[in-house]
Amino acid sequence: MSTLSYAVRDSTTMLRRDFRHSLRYPMMTVTAVALPVFYLLLFVGVFGNTLRAGLGTATPPGGHYVDYLAPGVLVMTACASAEMTAVNVNTDMTEGIIARFRTMAIARTSVLTGQVFGGLTRALVSAVLVVAVALGLGFRPTATPVEWVAAAGVFAMITFALAWLTVAFGLLAKTPAGANSLSLIVIVLPFVSSAFVPTASMPAGVRWFAEHQPFTPVIETLRGLLLGTPIGSNGVSAVAWCAGIALVGYLWARSLFHRERTR
Numbered sequence: 001m002s003t004l005s006y007a008v009r010d011s012t013t014m015l016r017r018d019f020r021h022s023l024r025y026p027m028m029t030v031t032a033v034a035l036p037v038f039y040l041l042l043f044v045g046v047f048g049n050t051l052r053a054g055l056g057t058a059t060p061p062g063g064h065y066v067d068y069l070a071p072g073v074l075v076m077t078a079c080a081s082a083e084m085t086a087v088n089v090n091t092d093m094t095e096g097i098i099a100r101f102r103t104m105a106i107a108r109t110s111v112l113t114g115q116v117f118g119g120l121t122r123a124l125v126s127a128v129l130v131v132a133v134a135l136g137l138g139f140r141p142t143a144t145p146v147e148w149v150a151a152a153g154v155f156a157m158i159t160f161a162l163a164w165l166t167v168a169f170g171l172l173a174k175t176p177a178g179a180n181s182l183s184l185i186v187i188v189l190p191f192v193s194s195a196f197v198p199t200a201s202m203p204a205g206v207r208w209f210a211e212h213q214p215f216t217p218v219i220e221t222l223r224g225l226l227l228g229t230p231i232g233s234n235g236v237s238a239v240a241w242c243a244g245i246a247l248v249g250y251l252w253a254r255s256l257f258h259r260e261r262t263r
Helices: 003-024 026-045 048-053 065-095 097-102 108-136 145-172 176-192 204-212 215-227 234-258
Strands: none
Touching: 026 065, 026 108, 065 108, 065 145, 065 176, 065 215, 108 145, 108 234, 145 176, 145 215, 145 234, 176 204, 176 215, 204 215, 215 234
């Protein structure tokens, strides 16, 4: 059996382990999956009318605020899943199971890859739930089947990238609480993006930051694919950001994993 075959086999085993871990702690899993739905209900049901009035031409004529909001909440779905990945990795570190894995005859990267793909699976389940609830609230995407597939690809890219980054956070932190705190970076950033309101409505300094941070081009790309709004250069920027974050996260996580844990 080739090295690649061993890596795939061991990664699949670790993915199954991640699923069982999710079932062992159902409240954490349910929270990570359901939190984006809570954001959707909160912003549509409480702030929707006020925010919709200030959107101008940011939504199609006659569109509801949920049309503008849904792509941003989808990105927050990836963030919530990534936060759980960081906590899961750190829990394994603090409980000593990763130290045991280092001594076993398995592909070393499979320990982390299983966590990444477990997070990707949870995020996809949560995204389906978000879309279903959004449709119930009046979300009316205009995407063709090809555009839906492209949107799913963009969502998978940002989820994959954030998963590797938060795996590194989980390996770096000393406690699960510390891993959770580090992950707040990816939770907070979407609030300072085009997820909830157009960047043009923000003060100059905040607007510059919102337009040049990773999440805005990803959100605008999803919004363009699902609703037919202009994408412009956001598609290229989204792919570049996702690739860069994934590469940095992977290299950082691999370095931390192979480093002997100091006490």
